[in-house]
Amino acid sequence: MGAAFLPPALGLLQCPGYRGHMALRGNLRDFTITQLLNLINLAGKTGTLILDGPSEQAQVAFRSGKLAYARLGKEDGSLASILHKANKINANQYRAIVERAGQMTDKELGLLLINAGYVTQEDILLNLQEYFTGIVRKLFTWVEGVFRFENDMLPPDERISVKLDLENIIIEGSRQLRELEQLQDEIPSLDMALKFTDRPLTNVNLSVEEWKVVKFVDPKNTMRQIASTNKLSELEIRRIVYGLLQAGLVEMVRPAGAAAPPLTKQIPGQDKQEQKTLINKLIGRIRTL
Amino acid sequence: MQTVKMVVTGPFSAGKTQFIQSVSEIDVVATERKISSEEERTVKSATTVAMDFGRITVDEDLVLYLFGTPGQKRFDFMWEILSEGMLGFIVMVDSTRPETFREARSILETFRAYAPTPFVVAANKQDMEDAWELEDVRHALRLDAAVKLLPCVATERDSVKTVLLELLYSILKEMDEGR
Numbered sequence: 001m002g003a004a005f006l007p008p009a010l011g012l013l014q015c016p017g018y019r020g021h022m023a024l025r026g027n028l029r030d031f032t033i034t035q036l037l038n039l040i041n042l043a044g045k046t047g048t049l050i051l052d053g054p055s056e057q058a059q060v061a062f063r064s065g066k067l068a069y070a071r072l073g074k075e076d077g078s079l080a081s082i083l084h085k086a087n088k089i090n091a092n093q094y095r096a097i098v099e100r101a102g103q104m105t106d107k108e109l110g111l112l113l114i115n116a117g118y119v120t121q122e123d124i125l126l127n128l129q130e131y132f133t134g135i136v137r138k139l140f141t142w143v144e145g146v147f148r149f150e151n152d153m154l155p156p157d158e159r160i161s162v163k164l165d166l167e168n169i170i171i172e173g174s175r176q177l178r179e180l181e182q183l184q185d186e187i188p189s190l191d192m193a194l195k196f197t198d199r200p201l202t203n204v205n206l207s208v209e210e211w212k213v214v215k216f217v218d219p220k221n222t223m224r225q226i227a228s229t230n231k232l233s234e235l236e237i238r239r240i241v242y243g244l245l246q247a248g249l250v251e252m253v254r255p256a257g258a259a260a261p262p263l264t265k266q267i268p269g270q271d272k273q274e275q276k277t278l279i280n281k282l283i284g285r286i287r288t289l
Numbered sequence: 290m291q292t293v294k295m296v297v298t299g300p301f302s303a304g305k306t307q308f309i310q311s312v313s314e315i316d317v318v319a320t321e322r323k324i325s326s327e328e329e330r331t332v333k334s335a336t337t338v339a340m341d342f343g344r345i346t347v348d349e350d351l352v353l354y355l356f357g358t359p360g361q362k363r364f365d366f367m368w369e370i371l372s373e374g375m376l377g378f379i380v381m382v383d384s385t386r387p388e389t390f391r392e393a394r395s396i397l398e399t400f401r402a403y404a405p406t407p408f409v410v411a412a413n414k415q416d417m418e419d420a421w422e423l424e425d426v427r428h429a430l431r432l433d434a435a436v437k438l439l440p441c442v443a444t445e446r447d448s449v450k451t452v453l454l455e456l457l458y459s460i461l462k463e464m465d466e467g468r
Binding site for chain 1: 291292293312345346347348351353376387388389390391392394395398399401402405419421422424425428429431433446450453454457458460461464
């Protein structure tokens with residue numbers, strides 16, 4: 001499946017060397033944008049997420065799990081238009097660019113504007129980041145629609161892409177999850193504890209409430225204890241933990257020191273050697289099935 | 290006579306009954322009922338409401354029972370009962386239905402809370418064209434790299450055997466590690 005598959009209005013993204021196997025697809029009713037971003041982030045994926053919403057299509061491109069580019073519906077999305085909307089160039093400058101630099105790529109235009117002293121490189125990158133994250137924020141409101149992920153499908157060459165960590169966007173999206181039922185599905189038991197993953201907790205924008213929870217993340221503390229210490233309701237602690245889980249910052253573990261029945265109690269037999277013999281007998285039997 | 294049991298769990302229509310059927314030496318004692326929900330009926334026509342029950346006789350002194358849990362959440366009161374005294378459990382997930390991943394995660398966490406026994410996750414229907422890749426399933430289920438996530442085709446006996454064997458290897462490993 002290549003770029004020709006895309007509807008003409010959005011067939012801008014290039015798809016070189018598509019490998020043929022594509023299975024990451026589903027329905028937004030059952031798999032939220034936040035969960036998709038989480039998956040892309042953790043898997044370090046490169047490619048484009050194509051979402052067909054109720055009235056328009058969005059394309060969000062990623063490189064190694066970081067946000068690179070986004071486009072929504074028929075929005076212009078050109079550098080000139082983004083800078084104009086952000087008041088970095090005025091209406092006359094915008095008109096002049098559209099009239100005289102129509103064939104210029106965004107990269108060429110960006111260099112021209114930097115050299116002319118109209119904007120800095122930082123201005124360009126910050127405004128593009130803001131524009132792309134703004135599109136992703138809009139997607140958080142999409143509850144209907146279908147998605148598919150096209151591996152290795154990259155943003156168009158003429159556009160400038162960015163490299164933005166997804167953790168903050170994911171946490172922001174997770175804050176919008178309000179339904180207790182869904183949160184209970186995600187975190188069925190508050191008697192489990194949390195521990196940090198090996199992902200660094202740097203450059204992550206956490207709210208005060210989130211920091212209060214993070215402070216107590218320790219395999220010794222159950223979520224119920226953390227909630228009680230911070231005077232958080234079950235809904236509040238679930239919502240905060242959900243965000244941290246989605247961003248891949250923490251994982252649920254059985255509380256350290258919890259009375260877990262030893263495995264050997266589940267297995268018949270007088271001693272460990274006898275129990276191991278039993279397991280080996282099961283292995284032998286299943287091999288011969 | 291010694292009996293041991295393993296539990297096969299997972300969301301509605303993940304393939305649990307079929308999994309047990311593929312290796313059980315008896316016809317699976319299935320307690321299936323016609324499905325009343327219109328939405329669920331589009332996926333399959335009957336479902337397990339209490340449990341499935343399969344058997345593998347090892348020798349005259351040892352029998353392994355496989356219990357399949359009901360997939361629908363309204364029967365989750367059965368889960369704790371079924372998980373009592375199990376050697377380990379298998380979480381089955383339909384690789385072609387991402388809409389069930391959230392529930393699979395919830396079931397997995399619930400079973401982990403019931404009993405800290407070894408478990409493996411079987412990504413069923415990996416032979417289907419629209420199956421999610423294993424690594425995508427791993428991330429969607431938030432599985433730690435140490436958790437065994439195995440490709441599975443529940444209709445194929447060899448595939449089911451591999452899943453069962455991997456669970457038994459995990460049990461042996463935990464015993465060796467002193468649990």
